[in-house]
Amino acid sequence: MTDIFSNKILCGKCSVEMQPINLHKNGFVLRAVKCSNCSNRIFHPKDEQEYNHFIDLKKKQYNVKMRFVGNSYAVSIPKEIVNFMKEQEKLMDDMVRLCFEDFGRISLRFGSAPDLSLVNSKFNKDHN
Numbered sequence: 001m002t003d004i005f006s007n008k009i010l011c012g013k014c015s016v017e018m019q020p021i022n023l024h025k026n027g028f029v030l031r032a033v034k035c036s037n038c039s040n041r042i043f044h045p046k047d048e049q050e051y052n053h054f055i056d057l058k059k060k061q062y063n064v065k066m067r068f069v070g071n072s073y074a075v076s077i078p079k080e081i082v083n084f085m086k087e088q089e090k091l092m093d094d095m096v097r098l099c100f101e102d103f104g105r106i107s108l109r110f111g112s113a114p115d116l117s118l119v120n121s122k123f124n125k126d127h128n
């Protein structure tokens, strides 16, 4: 089956051929087409669906228990989050980067997920 975006898509209002663009939202890259006349945009249905799935997961809050393992504490990452990351191919291996982001807040970074600019600027400031 050919991808819908490999076809010419005309703007419903202007009948102008829409041009492919990539839109960045919350670390996500969504394929879209844009009308150069009226700026109307259409997201790729598959990307939009994945993005909506991501938003659903983002809204959830999980209560997970800390367990003492060896000399560290371990928490479980819900399977649906890891599975979603794997589907997005953002999780290439089992290594995640953890940092004490704020008081009362720890962040985990998976695979090739982009660095948080805030963390980077703080890091650079401290190491220059």
Ligand SMILES: [Zn+2]
Residues within 6 Å of the ligand: 011, 012, 013, 014, 015, 016, 035, 036, 037, 038, 039, 040
């Ligand atoms: Zn248009």
